[in-house]
Amino acid sequence: MELRxxxxxxxxxxxxxxVVLPAVDPANKLAQEQGQLVVAMLHLIAQRLPLQYxxxxxxLSRYLALADALASAGAAIPEAADALHAxxxxxxxxxxxxxxxxxxxxxxxxxxxxxxxxxGAVVTAAAATAxxxxxxxxNAAVMAHTQEELLRERxxxxxxxxxxxxxxxxAIETLIGS
Amino acid sequence: MAATVDKNRPSPEWIAELRRRxxxxxxxxxxxxxxxxxxxGPPYAPVTLAQLQAGxxxxxxxxxxxxxxxxxxxxxxxxASKLQMAFTLDWSQPGVGRVSTPLVxxxxxxxxxxxxxxxxxxxxxxxxxxxxxVPPTYWIDAYGEHLPYPAIVYGFAEGVTKPSAxxxxxxxxxxxxxxxxxxxxxxxxxxxxxxxxxFDWRQADLGAYDRPAIGTQALEWALNHWERVWEEDAHxxxxxxxxxxxxxxxxxxxxxxxxxxxxxxxxxxxxxxxQDLKISAWLDWELAYLGDRHEDLSWxxxxxxxxxxxxxxxxxIGGFLPMQAFVAxxxxxxxxxxxxxxxxxxxxxxxxxxxxxxxxxxxxxxxxGKTHQDVLVSWITGISYSLLxxxxxxxxxxxxxx
Numbered sequence: 001m002e003l004r005x006x007x008x009x010x011x012x013x014x015x016x017x018x019v020v021l022p023a024v025d026p027a028n029k030l031a032q033e034q035g036q037l038v039v040a041m042l043h044l045i046a047q048r049l050p051l052q053y054x055x056x057x058x059x060l061s062r063y064l065a066l067a068d069a070l071a072s073a074g075a076a077i078p079e080a081a082d083a084l085h086a087x088x089x090x091x092x093x094x095x096x097x098x099x100x101x102x103x104x105x106x107x108x109x110x111x112x113x114x115x116x117x118x119x120g121a122v123v124t125a126a127a128a129t130a131x132x133x134x135x136x137x138x139n140a141a142v143m144a145h146t147q148e149e150l151l152r153e154r155x156x157x158x159x160x161x162x163x164x165x166x167x168x169x170x171a172i173e174t175l176i177g178s
Numbered sequence: 179m180a181a182t183v184d185k186n187r188p189s190p191e192w193i194a195e196l197r198r199r200x201x202x203x204x205x206x207x208x209x210x211x212x213x214x215x216x217x218x219g220p221p222y223a224p225v226t227l228a229q230l231q232a233g234x235x236x237x238x239x240x241x242x243x244x245x246x247x248x249x250x251x252x253x254x255x256x257x258a259s260k261l262q263m264a265f266t267l268d269w270s271q272p273g274v275g276r277v278s279t280p281l282v283x284x285x286x287x288x289x290x291x292x293x294x295x296x297x298x299x300x301x302x303x304x305x306x307x308x309x310x311x312v313p314p315t316y317w318i319d320a321y322g323e324h325l326p327y328p329a330i331v332y333g334f335a336e337g338v339t340k341p342s343a344x345x346x347x348x349x350x351x352x353x354x355x356x357x358x359x360x361x362x363x364x365x366x367x368x369x370x371x372x373x374x375x376x377f378d379w380r381q382a383d384l385g386a387y388d389r390p391a392i393g394t395q396a397l398e399w400a401l402n403h404w405e406r407v408w409e410e411d412a413h414x415x416x417x418x419x420x421x422x423x424x425x426x427x428x429x430x431x432x433x434x435x436x437x438x439x440x441x442x443x444x445x446x447x448x449x450x451x452x453q454d455l456k457i458s459a460w461l462d463w464e465l466a467y468l469g470d471r472h473e474d475l476s477w478x479x480x481x482x483x484x485x486x487x488x489x490x491x492x493x494x495i496g497g498f499l500p501m502q503a504f505v506a507x508x509x510x511x512x513x514x515x516x517x518x519x520x521x522x523x524x525x526x527x528x529x530x531x532x533x534x535x536x537x538x539x540x541x542x543x544x545x546x547g548k549t550h551q552d553v554l555v556s557w558i559t560g561i562s563y564s565l566l567x568x569x570x571x572x573x574x575x576x577x578x579x580x
Contacts, residue, residue: 002413002541002559011544015553018224116415117182123417127424139421146418146570153563160560 001153009046013039050106057101060094067091151175185410186546187218200406202399203388203467205295210403213293214410221547222288225326227251230263233325234283240324241317244270254282259290259464261550264334281316285329289548291539291555293407294464296320296328298386302438302466305382310370311335311448313459335459337449353445354485355497362455364498365507367448370460371478372512375437375471387468394430396469401426404531411538413545418570422530425576431520433470441465443474444483445496471512472520477528479504479521526576529569537562 021035048055067087074080119142126138154163155172163169183192193214197207231251238246246269254262263283271277286296300318307315314333322328340353355363380389390396405423412419442462449459477483479495487494495504505516540559544552 002537002562003556007541007545008556010547011552011556014221014544014547015551019551022224113414116417119417120415120420123420124424127421127428142417142421143570143574146566150563150567150570154567157560157563160557162561162564 001156003157005049006046009042009049013042013046016042053101053105057098060098060101064091064094064098067094185217185413185542188214188410196406196409200402200409202403202406205298205386205388206399206403209293209295210406210410213289216288217546217548219288222549224550225261225285227253227263230283230285230325231265233319233329234263234265234331237317237319237324237329237331238267238269242269246270259292261285261287280334282332282334283325283329284332285325286322286327287543287549288327289539289543289546291543291549291558292464292535293539295386296330296464298466299464300330301382301384301386302463305379305384306374306377306438306460306463309377310373311457311459312463313461335449335461337451337458339446339449342452353497355445355494357488359455360494360498363450363457364496366450366457367478367496367498368504368507369511370448370457371440371443371474372508372514374440374443374460375435375474375514376512377438379436379438379468384468390433390436390468392434392436393432396433396436396467397430400467400469400473400527401430404534408534408538411534411542413538413541416533416537416566418566418573419530419533422526422569422573425573426523426527426530429523429576431470431517431523435471435514436468437471437514439467439469439471439473441467441473442477444478444480446483470520470524471514472517472524473528475508475516476521476524480525480528522572526569526572529565529572533562533565533569536565 016035016039021032021039024031024035026032068091071084071088071091074084123138123142126135129135151170152172152175154167155169155175158167158169158172193211196214197211201207202210228251231248235248238248246267249266249268251263251265254264261284263285265281265283267279267281269277269279271279296318297320300315300320303312303315306312313335316331316333318331319325319329341356341359379387388399390399401423408419408423440460440463442465443460447460447462448457449461450457479501481493484493484495484497486492487500492500494500498504499507508514509516536558540555540562543549544556549555
């Protein structure tokens with residue numbers, strides 16, 4: 001799926017900076033100011049988006065460390081017992097999530113890219129074969145995968161309206177799990 | 179795991195390998211190679227009207243002897259590919275005298291969603307002047323010697339691309355043609371295609387076009403062209419595209435009559451005058467080449483470039499006429515047959531080509547900030563997935579995949 005923020009945001013910034021903002025009425029100070037802020041905000045988003053997941057994971061690790069420190073330091077304070085108990089429950093959930101949060105989004109994207117490229121190379125190489133049965137099996141696998149993938153991709157960009165309101169596309173949330 | 183080639187900074191070795199793997203027409207090879215060689219350079223920088231005016235004046239100084247004035251420069255919108263500036267030229271037109279002529283400068287950005295040759299565009303329109311309606315074409319800066327990028331100066335052609343009261347999406351998709359204009363415009367729509375395909379291009383000045391032999395040479399060049407574009411520009415590989423190209427290469431139909439192929443012949447790419455319902459100009463010849471007429475025939479018959487008749491069942495090609503009437507009129511006007519099997523083949527070819535343009539180049543050009551409207555080009559990328567789904571359906575219907 002090519003339409004992802006890392007691709008879209010720079011295009012939006014360029015359009016705003018090169019075309020739209022220079023055409024905004026210089027006398028409209030409110031529009032001028034907010035236009036500049038929109039571009040600045042988009043620059044910030046574009047710069048930080050690749051780090052967002054790592055940032056959240058790092059923050060969780062620091063809060064887990066703080067929770068441990070508070071549990072130790074607060075053990076002698078009866079008045080804090082209920083709050084510390086609740087904190088311990090949340091920290092336990094956090095530790096489970098922390099253990100599962102091992103792969104960064106960029107690594108997933110890179111893995112998908114590499115697999116796509118290598119699947120493509122297999123399809124091209126197999127096309128040269130005279131092994132009809134094997135070739136048909138490869139083609140069938142690719143076609144089945146493609147059907148599912150395209151449903152997902154079309155649902156992802158349904159809001160663009162290329163297929164109209166009666167497209168019958170399912171909501172993307174129903175296709176990619178919880 | 180990481181992809182192996184950095185397409186944003188192509189190496190000379192990779193460029194050479196692509197040129198070797200995908201031999202195509204000489205001028206197409208030149209523009210694609212130029213695109214790759216410039217890719218690692220700076221993004222497209224906004225050009226001012228003053229810069230375009232100065233560049234236009236510089237070009238005209240090499241073409242005009244008498245004094246002239248370029249004035250009233252202003253931007254035109256429309257199209258996903260090139261920049262357009264309207265202006266008025268006060269000049270001494272040969273054989274006419276002092277006149278003020280409204281003109282349009284059409285210039286490439288740094289990289290376009292369709293990377294094409296201005297020289298080919300200029301030559302084919304000149305060749306088709308007096309054959310079918312085309313916009314008046316005046317001068318060319320083929321290599322960007324006067325303007326920031328290669329450009330052509332066109333005259334204005336009068337007319338509209340759709341009924342004034344109609345609405346449509348980007349590039350004319352979704353236009354409705356009212357019943358009262360269908361017959362008159364539809365006849366011209368078919369006849370101009372027939373004339374284009376039966377035109378004797380051998381006598382024309384088409385030096386930027388390689389001349390293919392009867393057989394599969396034109397198609398091989400075309401397949402190499404679009405597979406090369408896919409290889410050069412695609413970010414995410416798509417297995418269906420690999421599978422489709424393998425099928426296209428295994429099933430190449432020979433060309434029985436080498437025609438001028440417009441390359442984007444469809445509703446939205448002609449102007450007509452509403453007062454007399456005459457097509458005044460066929461536009462967007464940049465994808466033209468010498469090849470098989472069935473590419474144009476199947477392209478203009480695609481669903482997005484037409485609509486259903488009032489019965490809710492009959493599809494009207496271009497919004498004008500059903501397939502049976504379209505084929506009958508075309509065959510009579512051109513003397514050329516329409517082969518259903520080749521229509522099916524080129525329908526698949528056209529979808530491959532369209533996906534290469536909108537998904538591969540439609541990603542790569544704005545990814546590197548190379549166009550004057552990156553936000554529009556990246557938006558259009560979204561249509562790729564509907565096209566791919568249609569391609570998937572077509573491929574599922576081909577006998578060897580069942």
